[in-house]
Amino acid sequence: MNWEAILAPYSQVVEELKVKLKGMRAQYEYESRHSPIEFVTARVKPVSSIMEKAEKKGIPLDEIEQNLQDIAGVRVVCQFVDDIYTVVEMIRSRNDLTIVEEKDYIAREKRSGYRSYHMIIEYPVETIRGMKIVLAEVQIRTLAMNFWAINEHSLNYKYEGAIPDDIKIRLQRAAEAAFKLDEEMSKIKSEVREAQRVFHRK
Amino acid sequence: MNWEAILAPYSQVVEELKVKLKGMRAQYEYESRHSPIEFVTARVKPVSSIMEKAEKKGIPLDEIEQNLQDIAGVRVVCQFVDDIYTVVEMIRSRNDLTIVEEKDYIAREKRSGYRSYHMIIEYPVETIRGMKIVLAEVQIRTLAMNFWAINEHSLNYKYEGAIPDDIKIRLQRAAEAAFKLDEEMSKIKSEVREAQRVFHRK
Amino acid sequence: MNWEAILAPYSQVVEELKVKLKGMRAQYEYESRHSPIEFVTARVKPVSSIMEKAEKKGIPLDEIEQNLQDIAGVRVVCQFVDDIYTVVEMIRSRNDLTIVEEKDYIAREKRSGYRSYHMIIEYPVETIRGMKIVLAEVQIRTLAMNFWAINEHSLNYKYEGAIPDDIKIRLQRAAEAAFKLDEEMSKIKSEVREAQRVFHRK
Amino acid sequence: MNWEAILAPYSQVVEELKVKLKGMRAQYEYESRHSPIEFVTARVKPVSSIMEKAEKKGIPLDEIEQNLQDIAGVRVVCQFVDDIYTVVEMIRSRNDLTIVEEKDYIAREKRSGYRSYHMIIEYPVETIRGMKIVLAEVQIRTLAMNFWAINEHSLNYKYEGAIPDDIKIRLQRAAEAAFKLDEEMSKIKSEVREAQRVFHRK
Numbered sequence: 001m002n003w004e005a006i007l008a009p010y011s012q013v014v015e016e017l018k019v020k021l022k023g024m025r026a027q028y029e030y031e032s033r034h035s036p037i038e039f040v041t042a043r044v045k046p047v048s049s050i051m052e053k054a055e056k057k058g059i060p061l062d063e064i065e066q067n068l069q070d071i072a073g074v075r076v077v078c079q080f081v082d083d084i085y086t087v088v089e090m091i092r093s094r095n096d097l098t099i100v101e102e103k104d105y106i107a108r109e110k111r112s113g114y115r116s117y118h119m120i121i122e123y124p125v126e127t128i129r130g131m132k133i134v135l136a137e138v139q140i141r142t143l144a145m146n147f148w149a150i151n152e153h154s155l156n157y158k159y160e161g162a163i164p165d166d167i168k169i170r171l172q173r174a175a176e177a178a179f180k181l182d183e184e185m186s187k188i189k190s191e192v193r194e195a196q197r198v199f200h201r202k
Numbered sequence: 203m204n205w206e207a208i209l210a211p212y213s214q215v216v217e218e219l220k221v222k223l224k225g226m227r228a229q230y231e232y233e234s235r236h237s238p239i240e241f242v243t244a245r246v247k248p249v250s251s252i253m254e255k256a257e258k259k260g261i262p263l264d265e266i267e268q269n270l271q272d273i274a275g276v277r278v279v280c281q282f283v284d285d286i287y288t289v290v291e292m293i294r295s296r297n298d299l300t301i302v303e304e305k306d307y308i309a310r311e312k313r314s315g316y317r318s319y320h321m322i323i324e325y326p327v328e329t330i331r332g333m334k335i336v337l338a339e340v341q342i343r344t345l346a347m348n349f350w351a352i353n354e355h356s357l358n359y360k361y362e363g364a365i366p367d368d369i370k371i372r373l374q375r376a377a378e379a380a381f382k383l384d385e386e387m388s389k390i391k392s393e394v395r396e397a398q399r400v401f402h403r404k
Numbered sequence: 405m406n407w408e409a410i411l412a413p414y415s416q417v418v419e420e421l422k423v424k425l426k427g428m429r430a431q432y433e434y435e436s437r438h439s440p441i442e443f444v445t446a447r448v449k450p451v452s453s454i455m456e457k458a459e460k461k462g463i464p465l466d467e468i469e470q471n472l473q474d475i476a477g478v479r480v481v482c483q484f485v486d487d488i489y490t491v492v493e494m495i496r497s498r499n500d501l502t503i504v505e506e507k508d509y510i511a512r513e514k515r516s517g518y519r520s521y522h523m524i525i526e527y528p529v530e531t532i533r534g535m536k537i538v539l540a541e542v543q544i545r546t547l548a549m550n551f552w553a554i555n556e557h558s559l560n561y562k563y564e565g566a567i568p569d570d571i572k573i574r575l576q577r578a579a580e581a582a583f584k585l586d587e588e589m590s591k592i593k594s595e596v597r598e599a600q601r602v603f604h605r606k
Numbered sequence: 607m608n609w610e611a612i613l614a615p616y617s618q619v620v621e622e623l624k625v626k627l628k629g630m631r632a633q634y635e636y637e638s639r640h641s642p643i644e645f646v647t648a649r650v651k652p653v654s655s656i657m658e659k660a661e662k663k664g665i666p667l668d669e670i671e672q673n674l675q676d677i678a679g680v681r682v683v684c685q686f687v688d689d690i691y692t693v694v695e696m697i698r699s700r701n702d703l704t705i706v707e708e709k710d711y712i713a714r715e716k717r718s719g720y721r722s723y724h725m726i727i728e729y730p731v732e733t734i735r736g737m738k739i740v741l742a743e744v745q746i747r748t749l750a751m752n753f754w755a756i757n758e759h760s761l762n763y764k765y766e767g768a769i770p771d772d773i774k775i776r777l778q779r780a781a782e783a784a785f786k787l788d789e790e791m792s793k794i795k796s797e798v799r800e801a802q803r804v805f806h807r808k
Contacts, residue, residue: 004232012225019221020328023214027330030206079555094328096298126222126296128229143551144585151483151589151596158599167595174588181548181585184578185555191571192555195562281757345753346787353685353791353798360801369797376790383750383787386780387757393773394757397764408636416629423625424732427618431734434610498732500702530626530700532633 001061003047010072013123013134014042017074024090034193036083036090038143042074065135069101069120072136077146080189081106081182084117084140091119091138098122100135106145112156112168113175114149116141144178144185203263205249212274215325215336216244219276226292236395238285238292240345244276267337271302271322274338279348282391283308283384286319286342293321293340300324302337308347314358314370315377316351318343346380346387405465407451414476417527417538418446421478428494438597440487440494442547446478469539473504473524476540481550484593485510485586488521488544495523495542502526504539510549516560516572517579518553520545548582548589607667609653616678619729619740620648623680630696640799642689642696644749648680671741675706675726678742683752686795687712687788690723690746697725697744704728706741712751718762718774719781720755722747750784750791 021040028035045053050064050071059067078084084106092099101120109115117140124133141149152171155163163171185192223242230237247255252266252273261269280286286308294301303322311317319342326335343351354373357365365373387394425444432439449457454468454475463471482488488510496503505524513519521544528537545553556575559567567575589596627646634641651659656670656677665673684690690712698705707726715721723746730739747755758777761769769777791798 002232005229008225008229008232011228012222015221015225016218019217020214023210023217024328024330026213027207027210030204030210031330079551090330093332095326095333096328124297126226126298128226128233128292130295131297143547147483147547147585147589151592154596154599155592167592170588170592170595174585174592177581177585177588181551181578181581184574184581185551188555188559188571188574188578191574192558195558281753345749349685349749349787349791353794356798356801357794369794372790372794372797376787376794379783379787379790383753383780383783386776386783387753390757390761390773390776390780393776394760397760406636409633412629412633412636415632416626419625419629420622423621424618427614427621428734430617431611431614434608434614435734494734497736499730499737500732528701530702532630532637532696534699535701 007044007047007071009125009127009132009134010044010136012127013072013125013136014044014074016125017072017123017136017138018042020096021074021076032197034079034196036078036086038077038079038083040074040076042072045071045073069135070137072123072134074136074138075146076138076140078140078142079185079192081142081186082189084142087140088117088119091121096123112152113172114152115145115175115179116149142182142185144181148175148178209246209249209273211327211329211334211336212246212338214329215274215327215338216246216276218327219274219325219338219340220244222298223276223278234399236281236398238280238288240279240281240285242276242278244274247273247275271337272339274325274336276338276340277348278340278342280342280344281387281394283344283388284391286344289342290319290321293323298325314354315374316354317347317377317381318351344384344387346383350377350380411448411451411475413529413531413536413538414448414540416531417476417529417540418448418478420529421476421527421540421542422446424500425478425480436601438483438600440482440490442481442483442487444478444480446476449475449477473539474541476527476538478540478542479550480542480544482544482546483589483596485546485590486593488546491544492521492523495525500527516556517576518556519549519579519583520553546586546589548585552579552582613650613653613677615731615733615738615740616650616742618733619678619731619742620650620680622731623678623729623742623744624648626702627680627682638803640685640802642684642692644683644685644689646680646682648678651677651679675741676743678729678740680742680744681752682744682746684746684748685791685798687748687792688795690748693746694723694725697727702729718758719778720758721751721781721785722755748788748791750787754781754784 018040021037025035025037025040045068050068053068054061054064057067065071076087078087088102091097099119099121103118106115106117119138119140121136121138122133123136124131151174155167155171220242223239227237227239227242247270252270255270256263256266259269267273278289280289293299301321301323305320308317308319321340321342323338323340324335325338326333353376357369357373422444425441429439429441429444449472454472457472458465458468461471469475480491482491492506495501503523503525507522510519510521523542523544525540525542526537527540528535555578559571559575624646627643631641631643631646651674656674659674660667660670663673671677682693684693697703705725705727709724712721712723725744725746727742727744728739729742730737757780761773761777
């Protein structure tokens with residue numbers, strides 16, 4: 001299988017979404033307003049992970065594109081919890097994509113302590129073989145949520161989903177500290193936003 | 203006037219078109235096929251040039267956006283003359299933009315010797331204030347045409363449109379040499395394209 | 405004054421250091437090892453800030469280059485507090501720069517709650533006028549320290565150094581939450597590092 | 607063999623040289639002067655090509671680094687033939703690299719019609735295992751030379767060095783057209799350079 005060619009539309013979606021969301025951030029800066037977007041990262045799922053997930057879920061290789069929703073993944077990281085919902089609104093109002101599903105793991109965090117807002121979208125992308133509609137996942141989180149999640153993700157991977165209890169407990173304590181930081185930051189958010197209007201940092 | 207904010211949608215269009223056209227090139231490479239696109243450059247017209255052009259054409263500042271078609275400019279450079287028309291077809295068939303006008307300065311070159319294919323497009327772009335339709339100019343040319351054009355452009359600028367006759371003649375000779383190079387390359391194009399299918403690296 | 409030309413060597417230093425430090429990160433990844441560098445940002449101080457600082461400190465414009473140490477600024481952000489000292493060692497052992505000064509605001513935080521490790525370096529840069537030695541500041545911090553610092557910075561700017569007491573107190577509480585998060589993360593750092601050796605993706 | 611890790615210092619050299627040479631170009635622009643550098647590209651030789659070349663030359667895999675001089679390759683493309691020698695001087699005068707060898711295929715073109723200036727350099731690069739001296743090849747050519755060379759290269763590869771006579775002849779005609787274009791451009795070079803001083807295009 002020529003995976004590079006198969007995944008090309010997904011790379012394309014990821015690049016386009018990255019440029020589009022980073023552009024939003026730039027526009028806020030040009031107007032010296034607080035940007036709800038702090039930074040954007042994106043990736044196409046590595047082939048090894050695609051095959052592993054397909055096998056685990058019993059999805060035949062030719063049905064991967066319809067069944068895996070996160071081959072194209074974009075992550076939007078925000079300064080404040082409120083900003084997350086501003087970004088959600090911004091994405092909902094766009095005309096160049098369709099929202100398929102939303103999951104609010106902030107209002108209702110996962111048992112592990114995971115918090116984030118997820119959106120599954122359909123994105124029409126022009127390819128050298130014509131237009132193609134591609135599924136993509138957008139994850140929206142604060143810096144603190146992101147920090148915690150990337151650590152939990154690597155631990156989860158190492159222990160194949162069965163993190164030992166003592167590490168799990170330490171991870172939950174870290175989640176609480178991250179949550180606490182988000183809370184404290186929320187209390188100064190209007191001050192900071194106002195300050196950012198004055199001081200437009202690069 | 204906050205030019206950065208005014209021009210933000212144009213920067214955005216330019217960035218999106220660049221990612222979209224570069225992505226096309228990458229897709230040809232993944233499939234080990236000759237890419238009709240050699241490289242893509244893009245720019246937003248500098249404010250000083252916008253104002254100069256507006257003044258010269260007698261366009262009031264608040265009508266600039268409707269009347270200047272090249273505030274957002276994208277340039278696609280091709281290896282062979284034929285490739286230009288492949289790119290034109292690719293752009294015509296896209297669903298994310300509308301073509302407003304086309305000018306074929308290759309079939310019918312300008313008196314100066316200038317050759318290029320121009321397309322004016324309408325491109326809908328999402329901004330922090332909602333969707334906006336923006337005009338952009340796409341110029342498509344070979345490497346040789348491009349080489350000549352960037353030199354002519356700077357000379358034209360220096361002499362404010364009135365290049366002295368002796369330089370004009372030398373410029374026309376260079377245009378002929380560029381044309382000749384395009385012709386010679388055309389004669390080996392099928393060989394080269396075939397070779398690129400075999401050999402593919404950057 | 406042609407500020408673009410004056411600041412060109414500083415832009416150059418900033419670009420070179422960014423490529424050099426990002427390269428370090430990539431090398432850890434290729435070897436599937438935990439990278440002490442999470443991400444790198446860099447900037448040349450905006451002209452307005454340079455002039456403001458020069459005026460405040462009574463530095464004449466022609467002595468700016470010798471007296472402002474942070475015209476070129478690079479920031480290295482780390483996952484764990486320990487990583488900061490690994491980065492410090494990495495920078496100390498390089499042959500392409502000289503360290504002029506170090507300040508450890510982690511062992512001894514500022515009264516405001518600010519924590520970071522600062523290094524002032526001399527960096528020889530080749531320019532179109534020959535080699536030039538340029539001062540640059542490298543700030544090394546954890547994600548939590550960075551998060552806090554960028555907020556404090558914008559508030560400080562808004563209130564011109566005189567943040568009102570109530571906001572100061574709330575900012576200190578946020579600093580404590582950031583510190584707590586760093587502490588909790590430290591407790592799982594060996595687990596996470598080990599996991600990153602197993603699992604490595606972008 | 608972990609090729610990514612082995613080639614990491616070469617990627618690093620390539621990235622650093624690219625930033626350094628592009629920076630030169632930017633400095634000329636800031637001063638509104640004609641830049642002898644039009645653009646810079648760079649690549650690490652693909653593993654398949656490294657192995658092929660090593661086998662052909664009978665170099666054992668553990669002696670590759672001392673014997674292949676073009677694992678790291680940088681290409682500088684110029685507008686005018688004269689600019690090539692300006693770039694050569696610029697590289698000779700740098701303190702951050704040592705020149706090992708120079709070959710002037712412009713003064714004395716290859717029988718195929720190939721023209722370019724080659725420099726082999728030793729470049730000290732800092733890695734996570736300390737400083738390492740790496741060989742790199744810098745190719746300097748005009749746009750017309752480059753255009754011809756990339757076509758010849760792919761044909762050469764396809765025919766494994768034995769390009770059929772009829773294609774060889776057509777290729778030589780293209781080389782002559784490229785040479786002619788360089789000559790015609792040389793005749794307007796002082797005009798164009800002067801114009802670029804006036805008009806500083808992006």
